[in-house]
Amino acid sequence: MSRKTVFIAGAGQAGAVCAMALRDKGFQGEIILAGEEPHAPYERPELSKKLVSGGRSLADVTILDAAKAESLGIRLLTGCTVSGLDRDARKVGTDADSFSYDWLVLATGGRARALPGAALTGLPLVSVRKAEDAEQLKALIASSRSVAVVGGGWLGLEAAASCRQAGLEVDVLEMAPRPCARVAPPALSEALSALHAANGIRLHCGAGFSFVPGGIRLADDTALTPDFLIAAIGMEANDGLAAAAGLATDRGIVVDSQFRTSDPSIFAIGDCAVATQSDGSRLRLESWQNANVSGLAVACQITGTPLPAPEPLWFWSDQFDAKVQMAGSLEGAEEVILRGSGTEQMAFHLTGGRLIGAWALNCARDFVLARRWLAQGTRLAADRLADGTQPLKACTAA
Ligand SMILES: Cc1cc2nc3c(=O)[nH]c(=O)nc-3n(C[C@H](O)[C@H](O)[C@H](O)COP(=O)(O)OP(=O)(O)OC[C@H]3O[C@@H](n4cnc5c(N)ncnc54)[C@H](O)[C@@H]3O)c2cc1C
Numbered sequence: 116m117s118r119k120t121v122f123i124a125g126a127g128q129a130g131a132v133c134a135m136a137l138r139d140k141g142f143q144g145e146i147i148l149a150g151e152e153p154h155a156p157y158e159r160p161e162l163s164k165k166l167v168s169g170g171r172s173l174a175d176v177t178i179l180d181a182a183k184a185e186s187l188g189i190r191l192l193t194g195c196t197v198s199g200l201d202r203d204a205r206k207v208g209t210d211a212d213s214f215s216y217d218w219l220v221l222a223t224g225g226r227a228r229a230l231p232g233a234a235l236t237g238l239p240l241v242s243v244r245k246a247e248d249a250e251q252l253k254a255l256i257a258s259s260r261s262v263a264v265v266g267g268g269w270l271g272l273e274a275a276a277s278c279r280q281a282g283l284e285v286d287v288l289e290m291a292p293r294p295c296a297r298v299a300p301p302a303l304s305e306a307l308s309a310l311h312a313a314n315g316i317r318l319h320c321g322a323g324f325s326f327v328p329g330g331i332r333l334a335d336d337t338a339l340t341p342d343f344l345i346a347a348i349g350m351e352a353n354d355g356l357a358a359a360a361g362l363a364t365d366r367g368i369v370v371d372s373q374f375r376t377s378d379p380s381i382f383a384i385g386d387c388a389v390a391t392q393s394d395g396s397r398l399r400l401e402s403w404q405n406a407n408v409s410g411l412a413v414a415c416q417i418t419g420t421p422l423p424a425p426e427p428l429w430f431w432s433d434q435f436d437a438k439v440q441m442a443g444s445l446e447g448a449e450e451v452i453l454r455g456s457g458t459e460q461m462a463f464h465l466t467g468g469r470l471i472g473a474w475a476l477n478c479a480r481d482f483v484l485a486r487r488w489l490a491q492g493t494r495l496a497a498d499r500l501a502d503g504t505q506p507l508k509a510c511t512a513a
Pocket residue numbers: 124125126127128129130149150151152158159160161162163195196197198222223224225243244245270353356384385386387400401402403404406429430431432433
């Protein structure tokens with residue numbers, strides 16, 4: 116039997132995890148991991164956190180360096196853009212070469228959404244998606260006194276916190292009435308607003324603004340004249356290669372629950388994939404956990420090894436000294452029980468007596484328990500849960 120080849124387009128977190136998991140699961144064939152960035156695969160979360168505020172370097176967040184790739188027999192091609200896909204011939208083309216594949220894994224991630232109109236300000240503008248962006252942000256912070264962050268989602272708030280920790284005056288502009296409104300429940304948004312206000316960040320939510328030469332004009336006519344701008348208005352999936360090859364796309368590469376595209380020999384994983392849910396809706400997850408889970412799931416399918424048990428979705432964010440964590444579903448619960456207050460609080464979303472979702476601010480230990488309950492479908496005693504004097508572990512139903 117000829118040696119099989121898995122070609123992975125995109126050497127970010129999902130691609131690297133998939134390549135390593137293939138070897139771990141006993142794949143004997145050739146693995147080619149091709150990424151357009153000049154770096155070995157690295158994890159992005161610290162780009163808006165300690166890579167900017169200090170304490171971590173790119174080497175610290177590298178997942179698969181050249182030596183490790185070689186030892187695993189993974190052919191790692193950096194600075195290599197995959198520019199063409201011929202599905203009939205099962206070939207991909209790069210700038211310099213073409214490669215045949217038996218399985219193709221698309222792991223092309225996303226790019227920062229452009230901020231329309233910002234050029235009018237004439238100010239330096241940075242978004243945070245790649246290692247170079249973090250370097251640029253660090254340099255701007257070092258030479259500036261103030262910044263306006265456009266976008267009050269996770270990334271915007273993290274970047275704002277990093278700038279504030281470096282001593283800058285910080286304004287955050289968010290179109291929605293509250294920060295992280297797309298995914299966080301109102302109580303969590305409120306806690307985040309309080310955290311940022313307490314640390315001296317001016318958060319402008321729900322108000323329009325316009326770019327003007329030299330800065331930003333708020334709807335109430337207040338003029339902001341920051342030294343530079345950060346664009347943090349979300350990402351767009353890199354699905355152009357897939358779309359050009361006739362694969363289904365819908366703000367991402369459409370996959371089923373097992374990350375299979377409309378072509379049986381092609382998978383899509385991580386941020387570039389959009390999964391069709393049982394109700395027909397489509398969900399794109401942009402998280403560290405999803406990059407890992409999808410990379411591993413595809414390696415299991417290619418090697419014919421059992422898939423790991425599904426785990427509840429979870430996500431974290433670090434802002435100032437606060438750790439924010441969310442898991443499960445935070446929408447549509449019958450009952451929401453809040454424990455704690457201020458900078459240490461946790462919410463339990465219950466339906467039918469079972470936990471369907473939870474979030475925590477600086478309650479990392481209790482959050483571990485909540486994730487376990489979510490995975491096990493544990494029934495909880497709402498009255499004990501609501502009584503903050505009861506230890507959390509005593510709150511399961513008899
Ligand atoms: C600043 C920042 C902070 C984050 N913080 C958190 C956090 O706190 N918690 C959390 O859960 N998640 C966080 N995330 C999200 C998490 O990092 C992403 O979900 C994860 O990186 C997705 O991995 P990926 O491999 O799908 O995409 P990526 O890591 O983006 O990798 C995709 C790679 O493919 C390459 N590529 C694209 N097109 C091509 C092509 N045609 N040919 C070759 N290569 C190509 C890209 O250059 C890139 O290197 C953060 C993300 C960012 C940007």
